[in-house]
Amino acid sequence: MWGIVGQRACRHGSSAMSLQVTRPVIHALRSFSTAAKEMTVRDALNSAIDEEMSADPKVFLMGEEVGEYQGAYKITKGLLEKYGPDRVLDTPITEAGFTGIGVGAAYHGLKPIVEFMTFNFSMQAIDHIINSAAKSNYMSAGQISVPIVFRGPNGAAAGVGAQHSQCYAPWFASCPGLKVLAPYSSEDARGLMKAAIRDPDPVVFLENELLYGESFPVSAEVLDSSFCLPIGKAKIEREGKDVTITAFSKMVGYALKAAEILSKEGISAEVINLRSIRPLDRATINNSVRKTNRLVTVEEGFPQHGIGAEICASVVEDSFEYLDAAIERIAGADVPMPYAANLERLAVPQVEDIVRAAKRTCYRSSSLAATA
C-alpha cells in the first residue's frame, strides 16, 4: 500500500512530497515525535538539481545515461520527463567531447551540470576540466567565466577493480581555478550541490556511490529550496578534546564510528567533515588541532600527495607548537585497487585503522615504526 501511494506521489512530480510517502516508517513516527525527516543522499542530490533547474532556466544536465535511463545511479531520475530533452542531454560516449561542449556552453553563458559516470572516466576529459575550465577565467583576464559543475561518483565502490576505484580529490584539488567539494550526508549533498550550481566558478563535485543509498536525517531548513551551504567551510560533526580526526565523504562515517569506539576507551575525538577540499578550511582544522594537539587525517585515496599530505603541511606550517604528537595519515594502500573482496577490504581504510591511529597519537599504543 505504501508503495502505491509512493508512486502516485511521484507522478505529481513533487520531489518533496515523494520523500514523505516513500518512507513509511518515518511517516508513522511523525505522529509521535518531532524527529527530523530522513532522506537518502540520492534523493538529496536529485532534489537539489531539480530545484536549481527549476529556478534557473540556464541550468542544464549532460552526461551518459542521465536522461532516458534516469541516470546510471538514478541521481537524475525524473528530470528528463520534467524538463525535456533540451535541458537533459543524453550524450554519445565521449567524455572529452561532452566535457568540452559543456565548457563551451558555459563560456557562452549557460550553466551545465556535467555528469561523469565515475570520476575515473573524467580522465578522458581532464584536459577540458583543467585547461579549458579551471584556467579560462584567469587566462582571459575575467572575460570568460565558466559556471560549470562536474559531478559523479568518486573513489572506491565495492568490487569494481582498479579502473573504477580511484579517488581523484588530490588531482583536482591541486589546480587553482577549480573548487572541489565532497559531501558526506544528505544535508551536505543538498547544500553543497546547490552552492556548486549557483557558483560562477567551475566546481568538481565528488560523490560516493556507496553513500547514495544511505539515509540521513534532514531538518526543515535543509529541505527548503533556498537552502545552501557555504563553500570552503568544514563541519565539526562531533566535538572532542583529545584528538582531531579529519575526513571527507564516506570516511566521515568511519571516523564517527571510530570516535564512538574511542570514547568508550576514554579518548574524546573531534571529527571534522571537510565538505570542501578546495578551498580547504584550514582555519577550522588548525583551530581544532590547537585545541586537541593531535591529528589523524583519513582518506580512501592513495597516500602520496593525498589530501592528508596537504592537511599535514598546513598544520605543521600554522600550528607546529601545538602538536603533541606526530600527525597520523590514514589512506588507502599504495596499490591499484584489487578486485577480490578480501584484498579490497585490506586496500581501503577500516574503522579499526582509524582507532589505532588515534590511539598512537595519544601514546596509548606504540607506533608502527617502533614495532617494525
Place this chain on the structure above:
Amino acid sequence: MASLLRNSGKITTTAGLIARPGFQGGRGFGLSSFSLFFSSPRRFQTTESESRVDSHCYDDEISQKFSVLGGKVPYTSGMRFTSELPEEKVPCYRVLDNNGQLIDSRNFAGISKEIAMKMYTDMVKLNTMDTIFYEAQRQGRISFYVTTTGEEAINIASAAALKIDDFIVPQYREPGILLWRGFTPQDFANQCFSNKFDDGKGRQMPVHYGSKKLNYFTVASTIASQLPHAVGAAYSLKMDGKDACVVGYFGDGGSSEGDFHAALNFAAVLEAPVIFLCRNNGWAISTPASDQFRSDGVVVKGQAYGVRSIRVDGNDALAMYSAVRSAREMAITEQKPILIEAVTYRVGHHTTSDDSTRYRPLEEIEWWQMARNPLTLYRKWLESNGWWNDEAEAELRSNSRKELLKAIQVAEKIEKPPVGDMFTDVYDAVPSNLFEQEKLLQQTVTRYPQDYPSDVPVRAVPSS
C-alpha cells in the same frame, strides 16, 4: 608543382577480398566469386568489373522495423568494400583564376565594393603586422610570435562573411578576424608585450588574443580543444534562438585530435549551428599532411559524421567569402553544422621557434608565396575592376607599416601589469589565501627592490 594534398593522386582500384569457403556473408556469396576462389587463390585481388550488376534489394521488414541505421538500407549480394579513397578527390571551389579573373560569374553571388576594399586593406594590414611583429621577435623585443602568412584570405574573407554576433572560437592563426572586427594595432601590440593595457592582463604568451566585446574567445594553446567548445557555445545560441552561429577554426593537424571527432559527431547529433573551418595548410609544425591522415583531406570526414561539407581554395578571397556566407546561412536557417576545408599553404614557419627550411624545400615555400599568393590574386581582381592601383598599394603598405611600428614602440614603453593583477580572476571573487599572498608579495618586493625587476609596479594593498 608542389603537391599540397600529398595523399596519392592516383585513383585506387577497388580491391576485394576473395570469399573463402565457410564464410557466411550476407545472403551467401555469388557464384562467380566462388569460382574465382578456386581458379586463383590469391587474396586482395580485384573483383570482376564494376559493370556486373549486383541486385540491390530492400528487406522491408528489417528496414522498417529493426534497422539500427534509421532508414531503408539496400541489401546486396555482391560483397564490395568501399574504397579507402574516392575515385576522384573532392573538388575545390574556386572563384578567381590564376590571373585574378572570375572563372564563372554565375557561381559567385557578388560582393559590395565597400566590403571588397576593406577585405584587401585588412589583408595587407595583417600581412604587414606579421612581418613587423616577426621582426620584433627576432630583435628580442617580444618573446614569441605566430604569423598567418599565406592564410590572409582565410582570415579576412571569412570574417567579412560573418556578422559581429557570430562567435569566433579560434585556434591561434586567426588574428585577422579580430583585425576585421576592430582590434587595433595597439591592441595587438599590447598583448604581445603583455603590458598593463593588455586586455589579457599579461596572463598569456603573445598572440593569445581574446575579446569579449568582439565575440572572439581567448586563444588557448591546446590544439582542437576549442572545437567542442564551439559546439557548446552553438548549443547555447540555439537555446537562445539567436540569428547567429559559431565558427570554430582549426588546422589539418588539429583534425587528428580526439576533440575534432567528438565535436563533429556531437554537433550533428545536437543539430548545432556551428561552422567548422579547417585551415588545411599542409603542415603541422614539421608533420606534412600525408603523415597526418590518409583520407582525402579533411572535407571527407564531414560526411562520416553526417555533416555537410565543402572544400574551398583558401587562397581565393572571393571563394572563401562566398562559401562562408553560404555556410552561415545554412547553419542558422537549418540549425546544423557545416564543415569547410580551406586548402592553403603555411608560407611562414610554424612559430618563431621554428625554422621550416629544415624540413621542407625552400622552393616549395617560394612557389606558394609567388604563384598562389592570396593578396596578389585578389589585388589583380580589384585592379581589373578599377578599384586599386600601384599608388594606393604603396600608400597602404607605407601607412600600415608606420602604424604598426608606432604601436610596437608605444607598447614597449608602457608599464607591465601591476603585481595585484597576478591574483585576480583565479576565481570569481579573490579568495582569502590569495589576498594574503598578494599582501606578502607586495611587502617583500617593497622591502627588497634590488631582487625584483624595476618595471613591475607594486600597488599599495589597502589594509583589510
